[in-house]
Amino acid sequence: MASEESFVVLVHHRGSIKRKARSGVKFTDKDHLCIVMTPTTSYDDLVRSVLMKLGLEGVKRVKKFFYRIPITMLQDTVKYDCFTISSDEDLQVMFLCRWQFPEVRTPELLAKLVDVVSSSGGSNRNTTTLATAAGSSSRPAVGSSSVPVYQPVVQPVTSPSFAVDLNGSVGDEVGSRKNLPNALLGVAPLGVGDGLT
Numbered sequence: 001m002a003s004e005e006s007f008v009v010l011v012h013h014r015g016s017i018k019r020k021a022r023s024g025v026k027f028t029d030k031d032h033l034c035i036v037m038t039p040t041t042s043y044d045d046l047v048r049s050v051l052m053k054l055g056l057e058g059v060k061r062v063k064k065f066f067y068r069i070p071i072t073m074l075q076d077t078v079k080y081d082c083f084t085i086s087s088d089e090d091l092q093v094m095f096l097c098r099w100q101f102p103e104v105r106t107p108e109l110l111a112k113l114v115d116v117v118s119s120s121g122g123s124n125r126n127t128t129t130l131a132t133a134a135g136s137s138s139r140p141a142v143g144s145s146s147v148p149v150y151q152p153v154v155q156p157v158t159s160p161s162f163a164v165d166l167n168g169s170v171g172d173e174v175g176s177r178k179n180l181p182n183a184l185l186g187v188a189p190l191g192v193g194d195g196l197t
Helices: 043-054 088-100
Strands: 007-012 017-020 024-027 032-037 060-074 077-085 108-115
Touching (some): 043 060, 060 088
Parallel strands (some): 007 108, 024 077
Antiparallel strands (some): 007 032
16 A cells, blocks of 8 residues: 555445345445545545535535445455445545455445535525525526534533633623532632641
């Protein structure tokens, strides 16, 4: 794997996974993309390439890829199983298998595409028509201009000595004896009151 040689990966984006007795896993989709990769291609680069070639940036996202992984070689038959790829580390498995099974010239992936959820909670259901650019009724846009924004739930930080909302969404009050457990009220810090004067 020291060389930076490029290779082609077939990426299926429709269809399903079938299991056959002789060959194992097979993807049913005959409509596939050809993506050129190198051993240094990252998972995010692969996702971007697939969405760009399909013209679905901002409309769909790749939840994960299923890799048709070679597991055994018997005479002239390669038996396959299914391996889920959802990170850079998982993608390295495909590169290693390509090196271990040189008979398999072209790796195959099945992309699991899901709708991009908008910030209003709805999802883009219309994937066949082109979006229209904002402010124009005639110019099609390649992708959606809305990007989902996820705001994590912020918990106030509590401590035996103080309680503060670090985001400042509650108010400017610092500390409240109501937030302290009864066992900690009136307890002197370690070293205070030990008879040292």
